[in-house]
Amino acid sequence: MTQPADSPAAEAAPDAGGAFPVLRPPPRLMVPCLSDGAEGTPLPISRAAGTVVMVGEALVEPHPSLRYTPRAPVAGTIAGLGHVGLIRGRETPAVILETSPNQPSVAPALPMPPMGDFIRRLRDASFVDWIDRLRGSSYWTPRWACPDLIEQLHRCLQRPVDTVVCSVLDLDTTLPVQSNIAAAWPAEVVAGVRALASLTGAGRSWLVIPENLPDARIAELQNAVAGTDVKLVPVDNRYPLAHPSLLLAGLAGRLVRFGNLPVEQGVLMLDAAAAWQAGRLFLHNMPTLALPMGMFDQSTRRAHFVMAPIGTPIEYLLEQVGVAAHFAVVSSGTPLHEQVLSSDCVVGGVGLTIYASPPIRDVNPEPCIRCGWCIEACPVHIRPAELLEAAQRGDAGLAESAGLPACIECGICSYVCPSNLPLLQGIRTLRKTLPRL
Amino acid sequence: MRSTPVARLSHSGIGVGGFYGMHMLGIALPLSAGLLLFGWRATIVVSVVLVSALCAAAVWRRIGARGQPLRLSQAAWLAVLLALMLPAHLASAGRDATGEATWLILPAAGICLAIFMWLFGGLGTGRISPPIVTLLLLAALFGDRLTPQNVLRRDRLFVGDLLKADTSEPRSDRRDSWLTRPRGGDGDAERSVPASYELIQYTTGRERPARGWLPIQGLLRDNLPPLEDLIIGGQPGPIGVASKISVIVGGLFLLYRGLIDIRIPMTILLVEFAALLILPVPTAIADQPLWRWLALRDPNVGAATAITLANYEIMASPVLFMAFFLATSPAARPMSRRARWVYGAVIGATSAAAQLYVSVDFGPYVAMLIASLLAPSLDWLFRPQPLM
Numbered sequence: 150m151t152q153p154a155d156s157p158a159a160e161a162a163p164d165a166g167g168a169f170p171v172l173r174p175p176p177r178l179m180v181p182c183l184s185d186g187a188e189g190t191p192l193p194i195s196r197a198a199g200t201v202v203m204v205g206e207a208l209v210e211p212h213p214s215l216r217y218t219p220r221a222p223v224a225g226t227i228a229g230l231g232h233v234g235l236i237r238g239r240e241t242p243a244v245i246l247e248t249s250p251n252q253p254s255v256a257p258a259l260p261m262p263p264m265g266d267f268i269r270r271l272r273d274a275s276f277v278d279w280i281d282r283l284r285g286s287s288y289w290t291p292r293w294a295c296p297d298l299i300e301q302l303h304r305c306l307q308r309p310v311d312t313v314v315c316s317v318l319d320l321d322t323t324l325p326v327q328s329n330i331a332a333a334w335p336a337e338v339v340a341g342v343r344a345l346a347s348l349t350g351a352g353r354s355w356l357v358i359p360e361n362l363p364d365a366r367i368a369e370l371q372n373a374v375a376g377t378d379v380k381l382v383p384v385d386n387r388y389p390l391a392h393p394s395l396l397l398a399g400l401a402g403r404l405v406r407f408g409n410l411p412v413e414q415g416v417l418m419l420d421a422a423a424a425w426q427a428g429r430l431f432l433h434n435m436p437t438l439a440l441p442m443g444m445f446d447q448s449t450r451r452a453h454f455v456m457a458p459i460g461t462p463i464e465y466l467l468e469q470v471g472v473a474a475h476f477a478v479v480s481s482g483t484p485l486h487e488q489v490l491s492s493d494c495v496v497g498g499v500g501l502t503i504y505a506s507p508p509i510r511d512v513n514p515e516p517c518i519r520c521g522w523c524i525e526a527c528p529v530h531i532r533p534a535e536l537l538e539a540a541q542r543g544d545a546g547l548a549e550s551a552g553l554p555a556c557i558e559c560g561i562c563s564y565v566c567p568s569n570l571p572l573l574q575g576i577r578t579l580r581k582t583l584p585r586l
Numbered sequence: 587m588r589s590t591p592v593a594r595l596s597h598s599g600i601g602v603g604g605f606y607g608m609h610m611l612g613i614a615l616p617l618s619a620g621l622l623l624f625g626w627r628a629t630i631v632v633s634v635v636l637v638s639a640l641c642a643a644a645v646w647r648r649i650g651a652r653g654q655p656l657r658l659s660q661a662a663w664l665a666v667l668l669a670l671m672l673p674a675h676l677a678s679a680g681r682d683a684t685g686e687a688t689w690l691i692l693p694a695a696g697i698c699l700a701i702f703m704w705l706f707g708g709l710g711t712g713r714i715s716p717p718i719v720t721l722l723l724l725a726a727l728f729g730d731r732l733t734p735q736n737v738l739r740r741d742r743l744f745v746g747d748l749l750k751a752d753t754s755e756p757r758s759d760r761r762d763s764w765l766t767r768p769r770g771g772d773g774d775a776e777r778s779v780p781a782s783y784e785l786i787q788y789t790t791g792r793e794r795p796a797r798g799w800l801p802i803q804g805l806l807r808d809n810l811p812p813l814e815d816l817i818i819g820g821q822p823g824p825i826g827v828a829s830k831i832s833v834i835v836g837g838l839f840l841l842y843r844g845l846i847d848i849r850i851p852m853t854i855l856l857v858e859f860a861a862l863l864i865l866p867v868p869t870a871i872a873d874q875p876l877w878r879w880l881a882l883r884d885p886n887v888g889a890a891t892a893i894t895l896a897n898y899e900i901m902a903s904p905v906l907f908m909a910f911f912l913a914t915s916p917a918a919r920p921m922s923r924r925a926r927w928v929y930g931a932v933i934g935a936t937s938a939a940a941q942l943y944v945s946v947d948f949g950p951y952v953a954m955l956i957a958s959l960l961a962p963s964l965d966w967l968f969r970p971q972p973l974m
Contacts, residue, residue, distance in 0.1 A: 555972035
């Protein structure tokens with residue numbers, strides 16, 4: 150949005166929408182290949198080095214352990230297999246793709262068919278076929294505010310859902326990626342929600358929007374949902390309400406523990422970006438080759454939005470929008486969530502929001518003064534200070550009784566703690582050491 | 587045990603020093619009111635207690651593992667609280683009737699405070715409030731010497747000398763208010779019997795009526811000052827406790843800034859008020875006191891009189907100060923919200939009983955001390971229910 154029109158990053162593309170100028174692809178992309186098993190899963194077999202691939206062509210041989218089929222965001226030459234970083238220090242294999250210069254990253258838009266047609270097409274194929282088609286054509290990763298869609302659809306085969314909830318809420322309203330996506334592509338977002346409701350047999354479809362959205366944007370969304378079963382649900386969006394657990398508890402009174410899928414409570418949940426991806430596939434049969442990204446420069450307090458090819462290194466992304474010179478730390482999610490990214494992270498594995506921050510302050514924690522601010526501020530009513538104590542002692546009983554399973558890792562407790570206690574880090578340590586909780 | 591530095595991307599910016607600093611802002615109004623009402627001697631009391639507590643804390647924090655959690659910001663906060671609970675006449679170079687120098691109580695109070703902080707645990711660990719224990723210790727050791735007797739005249743605020751009181755007997759005419767009393771007269775200050783003394787004499791049945799019969803109405807009319815004097819502060823009292831209106835406004839500031847939880851002061855005051863109406867009090871004193879539960883049901887007393895007596899009990903005691911500034915202290919109160927209701931109710935009920943039958947001046951402090959010892963059990967009983 151704040152991206153100047155003549156920026157080197159900006160490149161006109163017909164389907165990018167005004168909100169997300171298309172980023173010129175870097176000379177080398179690292180397209181991640183996320184597999185189901187975190188550890189010990191065999192590496193995907195890349196196509197031979199030196200193979201020239203066209204836009205949208207598969208980069209690896211099909212393999213059941215792959216969560217999706219990685220496709221070439223731009224035309225280029227496969228250079229081999231490497232590794233890229235994910236959040237929390239995890240790594241994943243990636244296909245190295247050397248791009249051809251001046252390749253557009255996103256295929257041009259197709260004419261939009263009538264809305265009724267794609268619903269009819271959905272009925273022609275089975276649910277499982279559509280899941281496979283989604284898996285093969287788009288890039289799906291779980292985000293903090295959007296559970297893994299493919300996994301949810303698989304669970305829907307065993308446990309039917311009655312509601313599809315698409316959240317247009319942004320966790321951080323200073324970086325409104327989700328609402329910008331909904332504003333730029335309302336038809337695709339609504340189509341994605343309708344299609345998923347039709348596939349899963351859900352009787353209700355809700356598009357949850359922030360109530361302070363500008364009137365013009367609300368009018369666009371109202372036009373998009375007119376004549377459909379999708380209902381607009383405005384809510385007061387305050388951090389971290391956009392988190393699925395809180396949103397579902399507030400909207401439907403259904404409680405989902407951290408790490409569990411909303412499908413267990415009869416709800417299929419996705420964000421506007423996922424709905425947009427699904428809508429593009431259902432409406433235009435277009436795979437997702439680039440993702441709308443939002444970047445926030447903490448030094449200048451400016452937000453930048455671009456459409457970046459999957460596999461673009463984050464460092465390149467920041468360089469292109471002009472924040473490379475002075476950032477020191479890159480994080481994802483929200484500033485309070487404190488997910489620091491490694492230097493080898495790429496677009497596609499780290500969510501849709503990136504924060505470039507000044508150097509991290511090292512602070513000396515004081516003893517807990519029992520002010521109770523962490524408890525007062527906690528949106529899920531747990532006791533973070535006791536969780537830190539449980540982490541220090543390795544006490545699973547204390548961790549459970551203090552509410553570890555309910556914690557959504559929003560980071561508010563760490564933010565407000567006057568003693569600067571590493572509460573969020575303690576909770577993450579507990580989750581690593583006590584995975585059953 | 588050294589703390590390990592942690593990397594922090596974002597923080598509200600309010601640290602422990604800031605936390606206590608904001609509390610200091612809340613106490614600024616009662617402190618200012620105390621300095622106005624009791625003059626420069628009050629300034630000396632606050633300064634000596636503060637400096638002695640800081641010096642002692644600086645020494646004690648170097649002693650053993652217990653000393654490490656002691657923080658000077660916390661010591662400063664607690665020292666100011668303690669100073670506000672003391673009477674200003676202690677800042678006197680002269681000797682009292684027993685020949686002892688009363689001013690020595692002040693540095694002793696500061697040093698005791700630091701020692702109690704060390705003993706009970708510093709930042710965040712001590713359940714027992716060091717200022718209250720220090721005050722109760724001083725009360726036990728020095729007794730009547732802590733009883734305030736004087737307040738500055740309205741035309742001698744701050745600049746007057748609290749010990750230059752009218753040399754005549756304590757004023758017996760209770761009907762004229764400190765605010766409307768004519769200016770001038772001998773000395774800078776006025777002497778009067780504290781309302782708390784009159785109340786405890788009556789409610790314990792120790793009062794010996796001059797005319798053979800003293801009903802509650804007689805106590806309120808003849809023995810106690812106008813209620814507005816207690817509200818504004820025109821009566822002898824501890825430095826920060828005397829002006830109830832300034833205590834209330836300071837407490838409201840803390841509430842507004844989100845530093846204290848409204849559940850605690852609200853429950854304390856409501857329960858205490860209700861308990862004061864319910865608990866047995868003498869409806870009249872002749873040869874023997876005539877005790878009656880629920881005095882407001884007695885046709886000879888009535889609701890208006892019983893409620894007025896309860897108002898006096900609250901305004902003459904330090905319960906408001908305790909409810910806003912001491913009971914809400916992070917170390918003393920329970921962590922969970924539901925437990926705070928119970929904690930406030932326990933303090934309110936205990937405080938009412940202690941005020942009626944033990945001491946109006948120290949009853950609320952004893953009640954808080956008892957309730958803060960129950961706080962861990964209350965936290966255990968009323969654990970917050972996570973959303974998921």
